[in-house]
Amino acid sequence: MPATISDHCHQPSFADRAKRSVPYLIKAVIVLAVLFLVSRTAPLMPAWGIALCWAILSAVSSIAFAYPFVINKIRRQFTLEKGGMLARLNEGRTVTLIAGFVLAAVCTAGLILEMPKWGALEWALAVLAVPLYLAVFALINRWLGKEYTPLFSSAKAILWTSTAVGVLLCIVYGIASFLLPAPDYASASEAFLATPQPFESSPSALMTEAGLLGSLADGLMAYGSSTAAHTSAVGYAVLRVVFVASAFFGISNLLTLCFLDPQELRRVFAPLNATDAHAKSTRMPVVKKFVATAAVLPVCLLALFLAADAKTAAVMQTEEYTAIEDAVRQQAGMAVYVLDGKYYDEQAAQALLAEMQQRSESLSAEARETLTPLINDSFDARLENVDGYLDWYYSLPADYERLVNMVTGTAEEFVADQFTAKIEEGVDDTELDRQLEGFLSQMESLESETKERLQEYEVSGVPEWLITTKDALDLSAPLEPTQKMLEASERFGLSAASGVGAGLVAKHLVNKAATKAFYSKVVSKISTTVGSRAIGATAGGAVGTVGGPLGTLVGIAAGTAVGVGVDYVLLNIDEAQNREPYKDEITATIEEERAAMLALVQ
Incomplete structure (x- = not known):
């Protein structure tokens, strides 16, 4: 018969314990x-x-x-x-x-x-x-x-x-x-x-x-x-x-x-x-x-x-x-952001976007503080070259150089080459290019990092009844400071992927100058000068034919001498009339480009 509990309440034996256990x-x-x-x-x-x-x-x-x-x-x-x-x-x-x-x-x-x-x-x-x-x-x-x-x-x-x-x-x-x-x-x-x-x-x-x-x-x-x-x-x-x-x-x-x-x-x-x-x-x-x-x-x-x-x-x-x-x-209950059909935890995403906004603002401020003086120094150097360009432009050697170079190229190409050479003389944008490329790279990386880290907060398998609110996720707002610079840089032809590239500022400056009145006048003047000099030389040679071959040579020389004198006089007259207006337009063009570059970092 099995033992009951009461059997073990008074010092049970080993056998009793075994029966129970x-x-x-x-x-x-x-x-x-x-x-x-x-x-x-x-x-x-x-x-x-x-x-x-x-x-x-x-x-x-x-x-x-x-x-x-x-x-x-x-x-x-x-x-x-x-x-x-x-x-x-x-x-x-x-x-x-x-x-x-x-x-x-x-x-x-x-x-x-x-x-x-x-x-x-x-x-x-x-x-x-x-x-x-x-x-x-x-x-x-x-x-x-x-x-x-x-x-x-x-x-x-x-x-x-x-x-x-x-x-x-x-x-x-x-x-x-x-x-x-x-x-x-x-x-x-x-x-x-x-x-x-x-x-x-x-x-x-x-x-x-x-x-x-x-x-x-x-x-x-x-x-x-x-x-x-x-x-x-x-x-x-x-x-x-x-x-x-x-x-x-x-x-x-x-x-x-x-x-x-x-x-x-x-x-x-x-x-x-x-x-x-x-x-x-x-x-x-x-x-x-x-x-x-x-x-x-x-x-x-x-x-x-x-x-x-x-x-x-x-x-x-x-x-x-x-x-x-x-x-x-x-x-x-879960509040979520929706982006491209995917759900992201709203609280975690907000913390991430707040962090990225702070970093974007900090990076933008650093870029502004670093690049602004470099941009100003770069364009100040170009402004200092304006007088040198005009001095060269209103010299007889430059006048004849324009005449000679017209044989192998167009007036527009020659003006662009000479304008670039003189305005860019002594200008070193190496540090500006390096810093600008570095900041653009950081800004693009910040945008990529935001998207990558956002994936960590993607939520899946969440029942619809648990979602209390759904809001569209906008990544542009928190990254607006750096995004603004990236978008402006793309319009300017700059990107970290392709590199800033030497001479890009000069190229933009020439393109801007080509839209100005002085630039059109310079191109037109070169074409007119080439034609007038050809006519003067031909006329001098025709007059010299009266005296035979020697007379022809003397006539050409005389026509050339007269042309040089006339050129000198005309250059001085042109300089007196147009130098300051040209200078003002060139200066205004450079300042416009400076403003455009500064706008990148504002």
Whole structure:
């Protein structure tokens, strides 16, 4: 005959402990195996499967919850007069069975919701609880066995052991969780999405909602309730503690069920006057109405679950958001930016854009401070060359040089070449080109870096109901300071990819000058001068033919001499009339280009 707990309340022998421990260990292993199977299949079960599993586990677990309280009723019954009103009331078991079933249902619900998320730590604690239960019971029993009679000391030992094991599991879990490295989440929504959601695709609508609530509590605890929105976050922290504690106390209570043999469990339904001696010698009778009560309770739970699941499914079909979804949206709703059809976490993207805007403004200011004096020095040097260009332009050698070069080129090419050569004489833009190219490269890199880092904050797999706001993402605003310079540089023909290139400023200066009136006059004058000199030389040669060949040579020489004199006079007249207007136009052209270059860095 199997040993009862009361057999071990007064210094049990090794054989007695073995009789109790071996069946307990076998049953505990079976219970853990069943729980592991439930943890893997619960997310896939239909509503009726979840309801049946919950009802059965709650029913058997409720017996262990009720056991110590029924034993306490036996103790109380000894103090009451048989047949009295108080004795009849004490004999009742309905309230005790209902209370035990409610506690068992809560703990079982915690197990069903939590076990699919368990990792190595949680399962290790569940396995550790098996020998821990024996050790705690032995310690408590050693003391209680000296203070109470066997029957009543056993009930107290069971109650205290079950409570102590549940508390110890919670404490060890809390310490281990505290010591493990905590993930760093930027927002409550990120923490919620990172939390395992095994019931997300459950066939049961009610379990899907319950899973969301559990994941929300997990996420807010991971993120930190102090930073979560609304003061109700404390309530979710309490809810998380309830989920964890109910699961571990559920394990502890199931171990109590394993520790009790069937004869002891019958006491929950037996008459209170059944003695310990009677329990050992014969099979203890049970009160049918108590058994019926215990049988009806899981059926009621099954029906309530299926009704609630159907109602939840109907709400999910008709309402935009369920109550749980709305609660999740309030606490962990996600605001996103939309760019090219992709979603980006708004909070993280805002932080990135704020950083990039600061860097863009800083880089733009640095470029302005560095390039402005270099640009001014460059154009100041060109302004200093204007008088030199005009001195050369209004000299006879330059006049004849223009005449000679017209033989191999056009007037426009010659004017452009000479204008560039004289205005750019002694101008060194090497440092300006280097600095400008460097800043353009940094600005282009900043734009590329922004786009690359933004990809880190792309969110995918986010349910639409969790998104609270959607806004279009504009990258141009935060990068406006540097983007403005890049766009202006492209219009100016500058880029870090192609390089600034030597002579680019001079080229733009010539192109700008070509649109001015003085430039057109210079080109026109060259063409006219070439024609007049050809006519003068021909006329001189014709006059000299009267004197023969020698006369022809003398006539050409005379015509040339006269032409030189005329050229000198005409140059001086042209200079007196046009030098200052030309200078003003050239200066204005250079200043326009200076303004255009300075606009790049403003």
